[in-house]
Amino acid sequence: MKCDLQLDELPPPAPVIAALRQARRALLACHEDPDPDCVGSMLALARGLARRGVRVTTVCPDPLSTALLQLPGAESVRAPAGLGEEGPWDTGIVVDCEPARTRDAWPYLASAPVVINIDHHETNDGQVGLVWVEPEAAATGELVFAVLSALPVELDPAMACHLFAALQGDTGSFQFDNTKARTLRLAAHLVELGASPGEISQALYETRELGYVQLTGEVIRTLRRSPDGRIAWVHLTREMVERAGLRDSEVEGFVRYPRMIRGVEVALLFRETSDGRVRVSLRSRGRVDVSQLATRLGGGGHMRASGCTLAATLPEAEARVIALVSEALRDGSLPRGEEHAPDLGLSQSDQAIRADLS
Amino acid sequence: MKCDLQLDELPPPAPVIAALRQARRALLACHEDPDPDCVGSMLALARGLARRGVRVTTVCPDPLSTALLQLPGAESVRAPAGLGEEGPWDTGIVVDCEPARTRDAWPYLASAPVVINIDHHETNDGQVGLVWVEPEAAATGELVFAVLSALPVELDPAMACHLFAALQGDTGSFQFDNTKARTLRLAAHLVELGASPGEISQALYETRELGYVQLTGEVIRTLRRSPDGRIAWVHLTREMVERAGLRDSEVEGFVRYPRMIRGVEVALLFRETSDGRVRVSLRSRGRVDVSQLATRLGGGGHMRASGCTLAATLPEAEARVIALVSEALRDGSLPRGEEHAPDLGLSQSDQAIRADLS
Numbered sequence: 001m002k003c004d005l006q007l008d009e010l011p012p013p014a015p016v017i018a019a020l021r022q023a024r025r026a027l028l029a030c031h032e033d034p035d036p037d038c039v040g041s042m043l044a045l046a047r048g049l050a051r052r053g054v055r056v057t058t059v060c061p062d063p064l065s066t067a068l069l070q071l072p073g074a075e076s077v078r079a080p081a082g083l084g085e086e087g088p089w090d091t092g093i094v095v096d097c098e099p100a101r102t103r104d105a106w107p108y109l110a111s112a113p114v115v116i117n118i119d120h121h122e123t124n125d126g127q128v129g130l131v132w133v134e135p136e137a138a139a140t141g142e143l144v145f146a147v148l149s150a151l152p153v154e155l156d157p158a159m160a161c162h163l164f165a166a167l168q169g170d171t172g173s174f175q176f177d178n179t180k181a182r183t184l185r186l187a188a189h190l191v192e193l194g195a196s197p198g199e200i201s202q203a204l205y206e207t208r209e210l211g212y213v214q215l216t217g218e219v220i221r222t223l224r225r226s227p228d229g230r231i232a233w234v235h236l237t238r239e240m241v242e243r244a245g246l247r248d249s250e251v252e253g254f255v256r257y258p259r260m261i262r263g264v265e266v267a268l269l270f271r272e273t274s275d276g277r278v279r280v281s282l283r284s285r286g287r288v289d290v291s292q293l294a295t296r297l298g299g300g301g302h303m304r305a306s307g308c309t310l311a312a313t314l315p316e317a318e319a320r321v322i323a324l325v326s327e328a329l330r331d332g333s334l335p336r337g338e339e340h341a342p343d344l345g346l347s348q349s350d351q352a353i354r355a356d357l358s
Numbered sequence: 359m360k361c362d363l364q365l366d367e368l369p370p371p372a373p374v375i376a377a378l379r380q381a382r383r384a385l386l387a388c389h390e391d392p393d394p395d396c397v398g399s400m401l402a403l404a405r406g407l408a409r410r411g412v413r414v415t416t417v418c419p420d421p422l423s424t425a426l427l428q429l430p431g432a433e434s435v436r437a438p439a440g441l442g443e444e445g446p447w448d449t450g451i452v453v454d455c456e457p458a459r460t461r462d463a464w465p466y467l468a469s470a471p472v473v474i475n476i477d478h479h480e481t482n483d484g485q486v487g488l489v490w491v492e493p494e495a496a497a498t499g500e501l502v503f504a505v506l507s508a509l510p511v512e513l514d515p516a517m518a519c520h521l522f523a524a525l526q527g528d529t530g531s532f533q534f535d536n537t538k539a540r541t542l543r544l545a546a547h548l549v550e551l552g553a554s555p556g557e558i559s560q561a562l563y564e565t566r567e568l569g570y571v572q573l574t575g576e577v578i579r580t581l582r583r584s585p586d587g588r589i590a591w592v593h594l595t596r597e598m599v600e601r602a603g604l605r606d607s608e609v610e611g612f613v614r615y616p617r618m619i620r621g622v623e624v625a626l627l628f629r630e631t632s633d634g635r636v637r638v639s640l641r642s643r644g645r646v647d648v649s650q651l652a653t654r655l656g657g658g659g660h661m662r663a664s665g666c667t668l669a670a671t672l673p674e675a676e677a678r679v680i681a682l683v684s685e686a687l688r689d690g691s692l693p694r695g696e697e698h699a700p701d702l703g704l705s706q707s708d709q710a711i712r713a714d715l716s
Contacts, residue, residue, distance in 0.1 A: 173531040174545070175563065177556020181549040187532070188542035197542075198535020202643065205533065206618045210583070213615050217578030220571060257571050260564045285560065 009182060010146050016132050017150045019114050023091035025055045027083075027112060029105040031097035032061045033279070033307075034068060034249070036169025036204055038096035041118075041140040043073045044162035045095060048144075048153035057086050061103035065249035070203040071165060072158035080104035090114060096140040098124040098300070118143050120170075123291050123300030135302075138178040141166025145186060157194025164195035165204055173201070176304065177286065211244035212251070218244075219254045225261070231325050232258035233268035235314060241272075248274060255281045266290060266325050270318055273309065278317035282306045282325075293328060297321070367540060368504050374490050375508045377472050381449035383413045385441075385470060387463040389455035390419045391637070391665075392426060392607070394527025394562055396454035399476075399498040401431045402520035403453060406502075406511035415444050419461035423607035428561040429523060430516035438462035448472060454498040456482040456658070476501050478528075481649055481658030496536040499524025503544060515552025522553035523562060531559070534662065535644065569602035570609070576602075577612045583619070589683050590616035591626035593672055599630075606632060613639045624648060624683050628676055631667065636675035640664045640683075651686060655679070 028046050030038035039060070046056045059078045068074055078086070083105065092109030094117045099106050109115060115129030120143060122135035137143050141163045148155060155163075167187050171179045174187070191197060218240055225232045234254055241251055251271065259267035265288060269281040280297070282290040284304045291306045299308025310317045386404050388396035397418070404414045417436045426432055436444070441463065450467030452475045457464050467473060473487030478501060480493035495501050499521040506513060513521075525545050529537045532545070549555060576598055583590045592612055599609055609629065617625035623646060627639040638655070640648040642662045649664045657666025668675045 168532075171555075172559070173533055174526075174555055175531055175559035177554065179549070179555040181546040184542050184546035184549060184555075188539040188546060191537070191539040191542060196535065197529075197532055197537040198644070201530070201533035206614075206643070207620050208618045210619050213578060213581060213619055216615070217575045217581075220575030220578075223571060223575075225568070256564075257574070260566045261568050261571055262565050285564070286556070 010134055010137055010142060012143070012147050012150050013130070013132050016116055016118070016130050017147065019091065019116055019130055020049070020093075020147065020151060021052075022114070023049060023054050025057075025087075025089045026091040026093055027057045027059065027087070027089040027105075027109055028093045028095060029059045029061075029102040029109055030095050031101040032103050034060050034062055034064055035252070036068065036071075036165040037139045037141055037167075039064060039068050039071060039074060039077070040162040040164075040166035040169065041144045042077075042095045043071055044141070044155075044159045044166070045093065045118075045144050045147065047073060047156075047159050047162070048148045048151065051153050051156075052151065057083070057089070059083055059102075059105045059108070061101075061105050063247065063249055065247070065252075066209075067204050067207060068249070070207075072161060080108065083108050087111065091116065092129075093118070094128075095119070095144070097121065098126075099128050118147065121300060121302065123295055123302075123306075138176075138180065138183045139166045139170035141170070142183065142186060155190075155193050160190040160193035160195040161200055164190040164197065165200050168197075168200065169204070173205070178302075209244075209246065209250070211246055215240060215244040215246065215251065216254065216257075220257055223258060225258075225264070226322070226326060229261075229263040230265045230329055231268070231322060232261050232264045233270065233318065233322065234258055235270040235318065236272065237314060238272045238274070255283050259283045259285065265329065268321060268325070270314055270321075272314055278310045278312055278314055280308050280310060280317060280321055282308075282321075288329065293324060297324075368492055368495055368500060370501070370505050370508050371488070371490050374474055374476070374488050375505065377449065377474055377488055378407065378451075378505065378509060379410075380472070381407060381412050383415075383445075383447045384449040384451055385415045385417065385445070385447040385463075385467055386451045386453060387417045387419075387460040387467055388453050389459035390461050392418050392420055392422055393610075394426065394429075394523040395497045395499055395525075397422060397426050397429060397432060397435070398520040398522075398524035398527065399502045400453045401429055401435075402499070402513075402517045402524070403451065403476075403502050403505065405431060405514075405517050405520070406506045406509065409511050409514075410509065415441070415447070417441055417460075417463045417466070419459075419463050421605065421607055423605070423610075424567075425562050425565060426607070428565075430519060438466065441466050445469065449474065450487075451476070452486075453477070453502070455479065456484075457486050476505065479659060480661075481653055481664075496534075496538065496541045497524045497528035499528070500541065500544060513548075513551050518548040518551035518553040519558055522548040522555065523558050526555075526558065527562070531563070536660075567602075567604065567608070569604055573598060573602040573604065573609065574612065574615075578615055581616060583616075583622070584680070584684060587619075587621040588623045588687055589626070589680060590619050590622045591628065591676065591680065592616055593628040593676065594630065595672060596630045596632070613641050617641045617643065623687065626679060626683070628672055628679070630672055636668045636670055636672055638666050638668060638675060638679055640666075640679075646687065651682060655682075 030042040089112045092112035092115045117131045119133050120137040124133045126133045222234045255269040267283040271279045284290040289303045294306030294308045297308040386400050388400040447470045450470035450473045475489045477491050478495040482491045484491045580592045613627040625641040629637045642648040647661045652664030652666045655666040
């Protein structure tokens with residue numbers, strides 16, 4: 001049996017490839033609140049360009065977590081402060097987000113004559129420079145793989161590791177419904193090129209401080225549900241984060257606890273940020289599109305996973321967002337997808353075969 | 359680019375296939391404390407045999423969790439009680455374990471003239487009937503796929519779903535280091551045949567009772583570590599499980615919390631069982647082989663994930679096992695694998711390229 005990698009399924013726009021081939025000094029940036037997809041995509045592309053002789057600088061507006069710092073080359077990722085001394089650049093590249101989410105890095109990127117934006121978020125409206133926004137991709141890592149193939153650059157084990165981490169990160173380790181056969185086939189290909197699923201997962205997901213695990217227990221104690229059980233949420237105060245001895249970049253993943261409860265349609269995590277605002281993570285179990293809600297609140301993301309940041313206290317943010325979500329669920333103003341429980345692909349004609357399994 | 363599914367990598371023994379082709383009335387059993395790999399493998403094989411006209415009965419010594427009951431055909435899985443009335447069978451098939459772990463189902467299986475045992479646990483010593491133990495396989499689901507291909511039976515969406523769940527279950531959603539390119543490529547193939555990663559994951563991993571999430575917080579509060587930080591463990595008492603309103607089959611997954619702590623080499627979960635014993639789950643982060651320890655305690659499993667059941671009180675079991683693990687770590691009697699932190703596949707020659715990413 002043969003299975004193509006179907007590289008032509010997501011072809012990069014020719015102008016993007018042409019511009020990348022012209023680059024000599026490139027600045028690459030990923031988004032605030034960095035995750036494996038943005039950092040892995042940025043590092044793979046930076047390394048690919050470096051292999052072609054481009055002088056590259058990588059930047060992230062927030063510090064990388066201990067976990068993300070284990071990705072090859074991650075220690076070279078710069079903070080925006082003092083970045084100007086490294087320039088000028090002929091090419092600015094924004095990966096996995098709209099330019100605004102690169103925050104303080106954006107002026108440096110915008111100073112380059114050519115700006116390229118590669119992203120898979122459907123809420124990215126693609127207003128700046130050469131844009132490739134492809135919501136069909138499970139992760140920006142899929143797009144960077146297509147770009148590297150088109151340049152072309154041969155992938156080495158480090159790039160395979162970057163891109164595997166990117167795919168894994170944005171598919172919830174191949175559990176979200178953005179996981180296509182294409183995604184898994186690319187993951188298999190990356191393993192053949194040297195990515196080690198065990199080592200990457202251990203570094204990214206299975207290496208936490210004691211304080212993280214203890215904080216998990218504490219976050220679960222803040223769990224609340226709406227009276228009808230369709231909304232559930234947890235929160236993190238500054239005090240909880242500081243008592244656990246963790247940096248902001250290290251407190252992720254907690255939204256999975258309200259999300260996994262049977263009957264919950266929208267799960268939320270509220271986290272006080274160090275600048276006195278509240279970061280809200282919204283997750284849908286598939287019936288409603290939370291990206292619309294996040295966009296209304298000044299954020300964005302995907303149908304099932306979005307986020308926004310509010311200038312409010314924690315109780316204000318909770319009250320406001322829960323009211324909005326309740327209202328949207330009640331009046332049906334959030335578009336609905338499947339109305340039924342997952343049936344795991346079984347059709348009615350399977351009943352006959354089921355009956356055989358007595 | 360072409361990539362073969364490499365079906366010939368794990369070829370089933372001819373006598374096993376020949377015996378399955380002879381079967382007319384088959385009894386299939388999986389192990390106590392059932393998981394997605396044993397149930398998914400058993401259901402896929404049962405369905406495949408049923409498609410070939412075999413009359414099949416499936417049995418599990420313990421009740422299936424609400425999550426596992428969502429797998430197609432899972433509602434037909436029988437308890438051993440009263441099973442005799444369904445016989446006799448010409449073929450008994452034990453899937454994903456040695457015969458002893460089918461407990462009360464074993465006499466019924468053993469009553470068949472032909473007994474087949476298909477498993478990937480290296481601690482299965484294969485003493486009964488026609489045996490195919492293949493520790494190279496990430497999951498027994500890989501072996502069942504090979505068997506179905508050899509019979510041959512064409513996979514339908516339900517079987518694809520069973521086998522995807524099996525792979526996902528035993529690879530920790532493609533995070534453990536038993537995840538090979540082959541495993542991911544088979545997963546991609548199963549998605550093409552109709553398995554939905556999103557629906558399967560939501561059913562198996564993201565649908566929990568409120569009590570489960572609350573119990574998670576409570577289990578984390580029982581977290582303890584050895585003075586050197588190399589061993590960490592949590593426990594569940596009967597009272598905790600009952601207060602959460604959960605059945606035994608619904609309290610799994612908690613060993614991940616001690617396991618994820620930085621510096622921990624062996625993580626353990628101790629759970630009081632309903633028959634007054636203590637079930638111990640052992641996890642290694644790769645430096646030591648916990649299957650040897652589990653075997654010494656009358657259990658078995660894999661190098662990184664094993665289990666055993668002790669006739670002891672919870673404090674006795676904790677004291678005894680922690681002492682054994684400490685001793686084994688101290689005197690190095692558990693074989694060691696890699697001694698270094700995961701380097702994510704980077705070789706020293708990559709330093710030059712790293713330096714470019716300034």
